[in-house]
C-alpha cells in the first residue's frame with residue numbers, strides 16, 4: 219500500500235522573505251493522516267489548497283479571513299517532493315524565508331528530520347478526463363495516464379537561456395538531487411524594475427540567480443537550472459490540489475498564476491468526480 223507520510227520530527231527555519239525583505243520564523247510540525255498541509259498564521263489555519271490562493275504576483279500567496287502568507291511555493295515543493303502529505307506549518311511573519319532561493323535547505327532539513335509513514339493510504343487519484351488551462355502562449359495540460367509524468371518547457375529571448383525542455387517521472391525523481399537545488403532566477407533588467415517598484419526587497423545575489431546580458435551571477439547548478447526552478451515551482455503549486463493526480467502533465471512557460479489556476483481546475487475536476 220502507498221501510505222501517507224508526515225515528518226518524523228519538527229523542523230525550525232528562520233530567514234528573510236525575498237519580496238518583503240521581512241524576517242519570519244517557521245516551524246514545520248508532523249501532522250495526522252488526512253489533515254493535509256496547513257499553514258497557521260496569527261492563530262488562523264490556512265489549508266494549503268488551491269481555493270485559498272489570494273495572489274500570484276511573482277510568488278504564490280495563501281490567505282483566509284484577513285491573514286495571508288506569501289511565497290509558499292518552495293516550501294510546498296520540498297514537502298511534495300519528499301512525499302510529505304501532512305504537516306502543520308506555523309509561521310511567525312508574513313512571508314516564507316527565501317533561504318538560498320531554491321528548495322534545497324527545506325528538502326535537506328526534512329530529509330534529516332526523517333519522513334514517517336502513517337497508517338492511512340495516500341490520496342492518489344486517477345484523472346478521468348483531460349484538464350487544461352491556457353493563457354496566451356502559456357499553457358498546462360493534464361491527460362489521464364497511470365504514472366505521474368511531467369514534460370516542461372520554458373522559452374526566453376536571451377542567448378544564454380533560450381528554449382529548455384525536459385521530462386520528469388514525478389514518482390521516481392530524486393527530488394533532493396535533481397530539483398531542490400535549482401534557484402530562483404531573474405533577468406537583470408527585470409530585477410532593476412522590481413527594485414524600482416519596491417519589490418524583491420529581500421533579493422540579493424545570495425538568494426537568486428541573476429541573468430545578465432552575457433553571464434550568470436554565479437555558476438549554474440544544472441545546465442537547465444532555469445527550467446528546473448520552474449519545475450520546482452510547478453511541483454509546489456500543483457501540491458495545492460491536495461492529492462497526487464495520476465496524469466501526464468505538459469507545461470509550456472508555466473507561471474504562478476497559470477500553475478495555481480491549473481491546480482484549482484484539477485482540484486475541481488477530481489472533487490467533481
Ligand SMILES: [Zn+2]
Pocket residue numbers: 291292402447451
Ligand atoms: Zn520559485
